[in-house]
Amino acid sequence: xxxxxxxxxxxxxxxxxxxxxxxxxxxxxxxxxxxxxxxxxxxxxxxxxxxxxxxxxxxxxxxxxxxxxxxxxxxxxxxxxxxxxxxxxxxxxxxxxxxxxxxxxxxxxxxxxxxxxxxxxxxxxxxxxxxxxxxxxxxxxxxxxxxxxxxxxxxxxxxxxxxxxxxxxxxxxxxxxxxxxxxxxxxxxxxxxxxxxxxxxxxxxxxxxxxxxxxxxxxxxxxxx
Numbered sequence: 594x595x596x597x598x599x600x601x602x603x604x605x606x607x608x609x610x611x612x613x614x615x616x617x618x619x620x621x622x623x624x625x626x627x628x629x630x631x632x633x634x635x636x637x638x639x640x641x642x643x644x645x646x647x648x649x650x651x652x653x654x655x656x657x658x659x660x661x662x663x664x665x666x667x668x669x670x671x672x673x674x675x676x677x678x679x680x681x682x683x684x685x686x687x688x689x690x691x692x693x694x695x696x697x698x699x700x701x702x703x704x705x706x707x708x709x710x711x712x713x714x715x716x717x718x719x720x721x722x723x724x725x726x727x728x729x730x731x732x733x734x735x736x737x738x739x740x741x742x743x744x745x746x747x748x749x750x751x752x753x754x755x756x757x758x759x760x761x762x763x764x765x766x767x768x769x770x771x772x773x774x775x776x777x778x779x780x781x782x783x784x785x786x787x788x789x790x791x792x793x794x795x796x797x798x799x800x801x802x803x804x805x806x807x808x809x810x811x812x813x814x815x816x817x818x
Contacts, residue, residue: 595623597646597670598699602727606719615716619705626692635689639678641700646670648696653776654688663776664688666769673727679703680728742779747788750778752816755798755805763807770803 598604604612623646626632632643632650643650645667652665652674667674674690706720737757744750754774758765767774775782792798797813799806807813 595646595697595699598644601644601671601673603642603644603673603676603720603723605723607716611716615720616699616701619702621699621701623697623699626696626698628692628694630692632690632692632696632698633675633686635687636685637689638684639675639681639686640703642676642679642703642706643674643690644699644701645672645674646697646699649693650674650690650696650698651693651773652688652690661776662779663773666693666773676703676724677728677731679706679724738777741777747778747780747784748792749816750780751785751788751792752813754778755807756813759807759810763810765805765807767803767805 598612598616599609604615607615624632626648633639635654647670650667650672651663652667654662654664656662665674675686678686706717706724741750741753741757744753755765758767769777771786772782775785778785789798789800793800797807797809799808
């Protein structure tokens with residue numbers, strides 16, 4: 594069993610020996626990918642939950658003009674993606690997923706979450722409870738993203754993003770690179786970089802690599818509010 598499986602929130606409360614039984618019982622499989630390999634395509638039929646074991650994975654959607662929009666990025670071993678489709682009555686994915694780096698992904702049949710197997714295993718209830726918790730957390734995250742996107746200007750969006758990431762010391766380590774953050778906020782990377790530089794020049798923030806320091810917290814709060 595891959596080490597990342599033990600730390601996945603979906604399996605919280607399940608002992609390691611039971612976890613081995615679970616993976617065998619549900620016929621989970623591990624697939625390896627090279628950078629830019631597709632994990633699933635838009636319009637594919639959702640039949641599995643995907644669990645990141647190694648590497649990085651992006652979930653994206655393309656506009657009619659071909660511009661890629663980043664829906665989500667997954668980097669932490671044990672992260673789930675595509676799991677929302679386990680409870681949706683949809684026959685195809687609205688997005689596609691590809692490996693941002695060489696990656697390994699565990700595929701788990703989605704029906705195992707809500708249909709008891711022939712062995713009548715006792716961990717189905719735990720799995721369902723854990724999945725509901727994960728979905729609730731992701732719904733909260735999407736609500737936060739909606740607040741960012743509703744900003745009138747790019748500066749409003751950046752201010753909202755930074756204030757939400759601020760843990761109280763005004764020092765923020767960005768979890769996304771510039772391209773990912775631009776996709777997340779629905780803008781171009783050059784526009785994002787220009788606005789960051791303007792905010793730095795105006796003394797609102799300081800930027801060093803992936804670290805952002807808020808210098809004028811009240812000003813950003815006014816933009817965010």
